[in-house]
Amino acid sequence: MEAGGKCPLAARTRLPALFARRPKPLIEDSRRICTVYVFVGSEESDASVYTGLRLAIRSHSSGGSTTTDSFIALLASAGTLLAAFATFWTVWQIAKQTRASYRPQLALTRGDFKGTTEGAWTEHGGSDGATHLGRGFSLPLLNLGLGAARDIHVSWSFPFADMVRLINQAANAMGSPEPITFANGMLSFRSDTLGNATHMWRNQHEMQLDYVLPVAIQTEPYKLNIPTAYLAIISACIYFEFVKNRPLLEAIPPIGVEIKYCDIGDRMHKSSFGIMMHVMVAQVQAQAVSIEGYLEPKQR
Numbered sequence: 129m130e131a132g133g134k135c136p137l138a139a140r141t142r143l144p145a146l147f148a149r150r151p152k153p154l155i156e157d158s159r160r161i162c163t164v165y166v167f168v169g170s171e172e173s174d175a176s177v178y179t180g181l182r183l184a185i186r187s188h189s190s191g192g193s194t195t196t197d198s199f200i201a202l203l204a205s206a207g208t209l210l211a212a213f214a215t216f217w218t219v220w221q222i223a224k225q226t227r228a229s230y231r232p233q234l235a236l237t238r239g240d241f242k243g244t245t246e247g248a249w250t251e252h253g254g255s256d257g258a259t260h261l262g263r264g265f266s267l268p269l270l271n272l273g274l275g276a277a278r279d280i281h282v283s284w285s286f287p288f289a290d291m292v293r294l295i296n297q298a299a300n301a302m303g304s305p306e307p308i309t310f311a312n313g314m315l316s317f318r319s320d321t322l323g324n325a326t327h328m329w330r331n332q333h334e335m336q337l338d339y340v341l342p343v344a345i346q347t348e349p350y351k352l353n354i355p356t357a358y359l360a361i362i363s364a365c366i367y368f369e370f371v372k373n374r375p376l377l378e379a380i381p382p383i384g385v386e387i388k389y390c391d392i393g394d395r396m397h398k399s400s401f402g403i404m405m406h407v408m409v410a411q412v413q414a415q416a417v418s419i420e421g422y423l424e425p426k427q428r
Contacts, residue, residue, distance in 0.1 A: 230275030230392050234340060234399050236352065236385070236425035239267040243363065244418045265359060267403070267423060268349035269387075271340045277389040277397075280337035284355055285384040288315060288329060291361050298374040308364060315357045321371075321415050322364055327357035340389075354403075354423070358383050362405060370410050370417045380405060384428075400428040 243265075271277050288310045296306040307319035313330025317323050332355035340350050361380075368374040382402035389397055402425070409420040 231273050231395070232271050232275050232277035232340070232342070232389065232391050232397065233273035234277055234280070234387050234389060234397075235270050235272050235427070236401050236403070237268045237270060237349070238422055238424050239265070240420075240422045241265055242418065242420050243359070243366075244416060265354045265423075266351035267354065267425065269340060269352040270349050271342045271346070274342060274344075275391050276339055276341050277391065278339040280340060280387060280389040282335045282337065282352065283386045283388075284333045284358075285386075286333075286355075286358055286361075287381060288357065288361065291365075291380070294376060294379055295361075295364050295368065298368050298372065298376060301374070302372060315360060317360065317364075322367060325360070327355075327360055329355065329357040332357055352385075354383075366407070366410070366417050366419055367415075370412050371415060377407060382426075385425075401425040402428055 292308045292310045292315070295308055299305065299307055307317060307322050309316045309318075310329075313328065315327040315329055317325050335353075337350070340346065343349075365376040365380055369377045382404045385401050385403065387399045387401075389399075391397065404424050404426065405421060406424060407419050407421040411418045
């Protein structure tokens with residue numbers, strides 16, 4: 129063995145000149161003890177090739193025990209790694225189940241209604257299926273999770289300025305004065321048919337709830353009130369749609385609601401919905417219209 133780890137023996141044989149560009153290792157020991165090369169186009173005898181191969185194989189076989197020990201150590205390391213991974217996976221699954229055991233999940237469900245252009249709304253509520261007539265309307269808010277939701281913040285969003293502009297344009301087209309104004313967070317009506325009222329949107333678009341329990345505990349859903357400013361806009365659009373033949377219902381965008389809440393572990397959660405109104409039946413009586421339909425929340 130020469131210095132630098134090179135084998136003093138280089139075997140050569142006669143091969144076609146196609147492979148004579150560079151030497152290629154024929155046998156190379158994993159510990160770099162000896163390497164046998166094949167040189168193309170040489171004049172060496174076949175005996176040199178045999179001797180070189182024999183020495184290289186002998187040198188390689190001398191490290192067999194070391195290779196076996198290394199292979200066993202590698203298997204042991206792999207087994208340790210797999211055991212550590214299995215332990216980590218088990219702990220992660222336990223932590224995941226623990227978090228899920230107290231995680232709430234708030235959701236809104238469909239609500240059926242009856243309404244009029246005069247602002248009276250009928251909603252179905254209660255376990256007895258009774259109806260309640262009033263100027264407000266609500267949607268059932270359910271907690272589908274396993275833990276209680278607390279410190280609930282509800283935020284509504286709706287493009288009142290755009291809808292007021294469309295309604296006033298429809299009124300101007302008929303030669304009527306603009307019946308609705310929206311300024312400083314206040315929606316005001318000044319009309320013989322739509323009434324005279326002011327809805328304080330700035331006080332309706334946000335609300336706070338203390339808690340909502342899971343449905344397994346709180347069987348009766350919580351009633352989430354729909355802002356009356358939104359219901360007033362709906363009433364105005366229905367009036368122009370069915371009394372004045374001005375198509376405005378298709379222009380009504382969904383009202384958005386974002387619900388932020390905490391679980392008992394102080395983790396913050398959020399649910400967002402777009403609520404679309406669908407009219408099923410409309411009855412026109414003189415200058416008044418009564419409708420039946422439903423509000424359909426879709427999660428965003």
